[in-house]
Amino acid sequence: MTEIRHIVFDIGKVLIHYDPNLPFSRIIPDAAERKWFFDTICTHDWNIEQDRGREWADAEALLIAQYPDRAEHIRAFRKHWREMVPHAYEGTVALFKGLIDAGHDVTMLTNFAADTFVEAREMYPFLNTTRGITVSGEVGLIKPDVAIYHRHAKDFDLDTAHTIFIDDTMVNVEGAKAAGWQAVQFTSPEMLRDDLTAFGVLK
Template sequence: MTTAIKHIVFDIGSVLIHYDPHLGFADLIPDQAERDWFFKNICTHEWNLQQDRGRKWEEAENLLIEQFPDHEVHIKGFRQNWHKMVPYAYEDTVTILRQLIADGHDVTMLTNFASDTFREAQERFTFLKEPRGATVSGDVFVMKPEREIYDLHVRNFDLDPTVTLFIDDNRANIDAALEAGWQAIHFTDPANLRSDLAAYKLTV
């Protein structure tokens, strides 16, 4: 790899901060099997993704409460306990992020995230304010791996895709970035990230 990278774009969830919805329901629904059923049938991954696309929480909650009125407390508990679902940052990856910024590299973020919870995350994990900026799916109503969000990020941050390096844990998001003409690293852990960055002559 000889491409001289000028822009580095980080994903957030499962790259910089930990996310596990079960942590928000450990007290609300202590039984594992019952909790699994709840996430499979009521507050599903697909339902939550629509908040990442920009749907407001009140609308999302009302939709489910109408269908499952007996589960109103648990449905509302998803947003109320969201802070428990993101308990910590991956400090080794944060160190890499900060070192890249300190070394003068242009660093931005591209994330599937609800608009309000992203701002909450920024207040809790202040390193999320250190890059030049972020494209947040909940703000722009389009999500990875849809091509539009990659092109939007390029336009908004004046990037050259051919010298832009994207870091994400989701293979589909990586493939979409490559199709958009970006360079990309499939994130698995900080040690491999350091090695992959070194291949682009980015030493951290």
């Protein structure tokens, strides 16, 4: 079994909850209309470009030019962002803190807009406790592009063969493996504990 010397955490849906429906259930109460809005206007592909580094003002202007009657709803996405990340996952955070306290080398690699990540660090101080973080919006790269894994490994001097990555999205897990890392998909704190035990990180 490969010895694990470096542990890298994703953040959204691994350490903290994320759901745009939380504020938008109030902003657009009709479920069908809300689904149309997310499928057509403030889509995943639109939002991921902020994770890649696009400024929110530019992102909003792009959509408002196409959907001027939806300007208020478009601006609401950034305005009410904090409501989309209402709590941390206590079980995962306990594991995360335990690994750091036990002396393991823990870093984070996340797809996150640069400015909202500043807010996340204010809301969740445990995000400031690792040796370092690669934020996609700050480096202009996003998972699952292997370049962001290579960038993280270089910046934090990781031995990739002895690195394990934890992410909730399988395509990002596969991206890490393509970059030469070990990787597991996060589904629950209990499964993560089992995975880390299987890799010899936990006893």
